[in-house]
Amino acid sequence: MKIKLILAFLLSMFISSSSLAADYYIDITNNTGYTIYYIYISPEKSTSWEEDVLGDEVLPNNETRRVTITGYKSPMFDIHLIDEDDDTYTFWGVDVSKQDLVVTLDDLD
Numbered sequence: 001m002k003i004k005l006i007l008a009f010l011l012s013m014f015i016s017s018s019s020l021a022a023d024y025y026i027d028i029t030n031n032t033g034y035t036i037y038y039i040y041i042s043p044e045k046s047t048s049w050e051e052d053v054l055g056d057e058v059l060p061n062n063e064t065r066r067v068t069i070t071g072y073k074s075p076m077f078d079i080h081l082i083d084e085d086d087d088t089y090t091f092w093g094v095d096v097s098k099q100d101l102v103v104t105l106d107d108l109d
Contacts, residue, residue: 024077025067026067028103029064030059031103031104032103032107034084035059035060036084038054041053041080043077044077044078049080075098078091079091081103
Protein backbone atom coordinates (compact mmCIF):
# COMPACT_ATOMS: atom_id res chain seq x y z
CA MET A 1 0.00 0.00 0.00
CA LYS A 2 2.80 2.43 0.86
CA ILE A 3 4.52 1.76 -2.47
CA LYS A 4 1.33 2.63 -4.37
CA LEU A 5 1.03 5.91 -2.45
CA ILE A 6 4.67 6.76 -3.09
CA LEU A 7 4.33 5.96 -6.79
CA ALA A 8 1.13 8.03 -7.04
CA PHE A 9 2.88 10.94 -5.31
CA LEU A 10 5.90 10.72 -7.61
CA LEU A 11 3.68 10.52 -10.69
CA SER A 12 1.69 13.58 -9.62
CA MET A 13 4.92 15.51 -8.97
CA PHE A 14 6.21 14.60 -12.45
CA ILE A 15 2.97 15.65 -14.15
CA SER A 16 2.74 18.97 -12.30
CA SER A 17 6.40 19.85 -12.90
CA SER A 18 6.20 19.07 -16.62
CA SER A 19 3.29 21.49 -17.08
CA LEU A 20 4.96 24.43 -15.34
CA ALA A 21 5.69 27.60 -17.23
CA ALA A 22 9.27 28.35 -18.16
CA ASP A 23 11.42 31.37 -18.89
CA TYR A 24 12.90 31.79 -22.36
CA TYR A 25 14.98 34.40 -24.11
CA ILE A 26 15.85 35.33 -27.66
CA ASP A 27 18.62 37.58 -28.98
CA ILE A 28 17.30 39.78 -31.79
CA THR A 29 19.90 41.41 -34.06
CA ASN A 30 18.87 44.31 -36.27
CA ASN A 31 20.71 44.24 -39.63
CA THR A 32 18.03 46.10 -41.60
CA GLY A 33 19.81 49.43 -41.98
CA TYR A 34 16.95 51.06 -40.05
CA THR A 35 16.09 51.52 -36.39
CA ILE A 36 13.50 49.08 -35.02
CA TYR A 37 10.90 50.94 -32.95
CA TYR A 38 8.59 48.09 -31.91
CA ILE A 39 9.01 44.37 -31.18
CA TYR A 40 5.91 42.33 -30.44
CA ILE A 41 6.24 38.73 -29.27
CA SER A 42 3.20 36.51 -28.80
CA PRO A 43 2.68 32.81 -28.27
CA GLU A 44 2.53 30.95 -31.58
CA LYS A 45 -0.90 31.11 -33.22
CA SER A 46 -2.13 33.82 -30.86
CA THR A 47 -4.88 36.00 -32.31
CA SER A 48 -3.28 39.27 -31.20
CA TRP A 49 0.14 40.77 -30.51
CA GLU A 50 1.20 41.30 -26.92
CA GLU A 51 2.82 44.50 -25.60
CA ASP A 52 5.84 46.06 -27.29
CA VAL A 53 8.86 44.55 -25.52
CA LEU A 54 11.05 47.57 -26.34
CA GLY A 55 8.87 49.97 -24.38
CA ASP A 56 10.47 53.43 -24.61
CA GLU A 57 13.68 52.04 -26.14
CA VAL A 58 14.62 51.30 -29.75
CA LEU A 59 16.86 48.74 -31.44
CA PRO A 60 19.37 50.61 -33.64
CA ASN A 61 20.85 49.04 -36.76
CA ASN A 62 23.73 46.59 -36.13
CA GLU A 63 22.77 46.09 -32.48
CA THR A 64 21.42 43.09 -30.61
CA ARG A 65 18.82 43.04 -27.85
CA ARG A 66 18.12 40.09 -25.56
CA VAL A 67 14.42 39.71 -24.88
CA THR A 68 13.36 37.58 -21.91
CA ILE A 69 10.01 35.84 -22.24
CA THR A 70 8.57 34.55 -18.96
CA GLY A 71 5.63 32.44 -17.92
CA TYR A 72 4.95 30.31 -21.02
CA LYS A 73 4.76 26.54 -21.36
CA SER A 74 5.92 26.45 -24.98
CA PRO A 75 9.02 28.02 -26.57
CA MET A 76 7.13 28.66 -29.83
CA PHE A 77 6.42 32.33 -30.55
CA ASP A 78 5.45 34.66 -33.39
CA ILE A 79 7.55 37.83 -33.60
CA HIS A 80 6.58 41.10 -35.29
CA LEU A 81 8.92 44.09 -35.68
CA ILE A 82 8.26 47.59 -37.01
CA ASP A 83 11.04 49.93 -38.13
CA GLU A 84 11.33 53.71 -38.36
CA ASP A 85 9.64 53.76 -41.80
CA ASP A 86 6.73 51.60 -40.53
CA ASP A 87 8.07 48.64 -42.51
CA THR A 88 7.20 45.33 -40.85
CA TYR A 89 9.05 42.05 -40.39
CA THR A 90 7.08 39.05 -39.15
CA PHE A 91 8.45 35.67 -38.11
CA TRP A 92 6.01 32.83 -37.50
CA GLY A 93 6.62 29.80 -35.31
CA VAL A 94 10.04 30.74 -33.90
CA ASP A 95 11.40 28.23 -31.38
CA VAL A 96 13.19 30.65 -29.05
CA SER A 97 14.79 27.78 -27.15
CA LYS A 98 16.76 26.82 -30.26
CA GLN A 99 17.37 29.93 -32.33
CA ASP A 100 18.07 33.61 -32.18
CA LEU A 101 16.85 36.10 -34.77
CA VAL A 102 18.84 38.20 -37.23
CA VAL A 103 16.52 40.63 -39.04
CA THR A 104 17.53 41.86 -42.51
CA LEU A 105 15.78 43.62 -45.38
CA ASP A 106 15.21 40.18 -46.91
CA ASP A 107 12.70 39.59 -44.08
CA LEU A 108 10.44 42.52 -45.03
CA ASP A 109 6.75 41.57 -45.11
